[in-house]
Amino acid sequence: MEEQSLYRDVRTRICRMIYKDIYRDGENIPPERKLAEDLGVSRVTVRKALKLLEEEHIIERIQGSGTRVALEYGARTGNMDIITLVAPAQNAFFSRFIDAFQTTAEEMDSLVLFKQKSSRQSLEECLFRIYEKDLRNVVLWLEDMEISYEALRKLRGLGMNIVLFDSIRKNSYADAVCLDNRGAVRRLMECLQNAGCKRPGLVSWEDFASGSSVQIREQEFQKLCPEGTIVRVPREYHNHLDRLNQQTVEEYLKQLEGCDGVLYAVGELASPFEQVAALKNMVHPVAMIDEAPGVFATQTFTVDQDFQGMSTRIFSCLKRQNEKGSAWKAKVYQVKGILESE
Template sequence: MEEPMYIKIHNQIKRDIENHVYHVGSRIPAERQLAMKFGVSRMTLRQAIKTLEDEGILERRVGSGTYVANQKVQEKMSGIMSFTEITHANGQTPSSKLISFNIGKPSLSEKERLKLVDQEQVLRMERIRYADEVPICYEVVTIPYKLIKKMSKADISAHLYQTLEKNGYQIGRVTEHISAAVANENAARLLDAKKGEALITRLQVTELSTGDPFEYTRANYVADRFEFTFSK
């Protein structure tokens, strides 16, 4: 079955954006011009544009026109990559701000997720992750203290996975749970977002190659700045 014409137009405009015919933040040609270019009615053209808007690729600005939306950070859900690697892969500069870095007793959920025994301590750190200085994510990361007690604070907070590998550990499987949420007052303040703005919530448990869990992460991403792409 042949694809509908609006889907063909959608795919072509998307390719043009990927090939930098239309750059991020730039205005695309008016509907009338695009309809003439593709030889279709404006109604068909509008279907294609609306689909691209729904996908977050284009954004309509009242009284101004339609623009290529700001690029989101994409995490491809195949293999395990750190936020730093993901951001570099998207051509952006990563950075982070450490809010807290404390050693103490685990909560019940931390104890369960990390399969800890009685009396074990954990390192719990909170941080904001940035791409090109734009806040993307607020996360709380919990790690068994025994695993990282000889490693430096700077290495753990900035390059956890690389630091573990340098110390002879191999990263294994990751399990993630993705859900939707809205920003409360605290999340909005930390992420420079609006209260009630859409968030993506991610719970992640990462294991070593031995099968032992070493990282439990709870993260909130601003939905219009980040997206997950699943691939097999």
């Protein structure tokens, strides 16, 4: 048992060197003798570790040419016993999503482990630590976090299955599941129009990442309402809306004085804005993506995320990634939101 643990540890150490670009994809790694010296183990242990890596399609041994890194990026045979969810617990919708996700996991006979990235650790390191524990299925809710395209590529090549939640990022190494953002904006704008709004405004976040959901929502608003007013709130208030005082909100509301309806690109912004709007007797229909507490308007329209539908789609993605021969290719899946009105 101790011997097995040793050569599996050597296997993981070699994988880390591949992940760190010490050994690059397509290039030869040192011969057994050199690896044994560098790692402080016997050649027999190295040989067993390399056999594991070859079976996992991470390396390739070529007679007369040595051993080279040969990562494969397609589906691999695996199981879905454990799914690791890496997500920001402080997100307002975390509890709702994880409830739906765990319900789906129970139906699929899977166990969900939750991991929140440490502030002292990079996301790339966090994900490799998960990989080191032989956890191969990861659902990643990025929110404000960033991960490099190269890290996704190497993790995929090493055998990790990844689904990006609430992401519209298209890539070749991980599926992405998100709200149909353009569709949500179109439906809400139609609701405002039917409520008699001719000059709606948009309240959004500023400094959002390029290609983010917020950016797509704003682009769709501008397409439907080219002359519409857009108010952008600094991202410093994200997850800290308690710092957004009444005076500051009043300044933003002045920019909306010519508007007869408001669309909130992110529902959480509606709460502080509409509370101050009520005090100022600013009466208008309100539309928002994702529900928010404490919003009292003449009419309220909400497109809520279908967390149950998204969870089902995520498990479908992971299942395909775990089926060798499934001809899996990474895709972005957009899930239609649920329209509600009051």
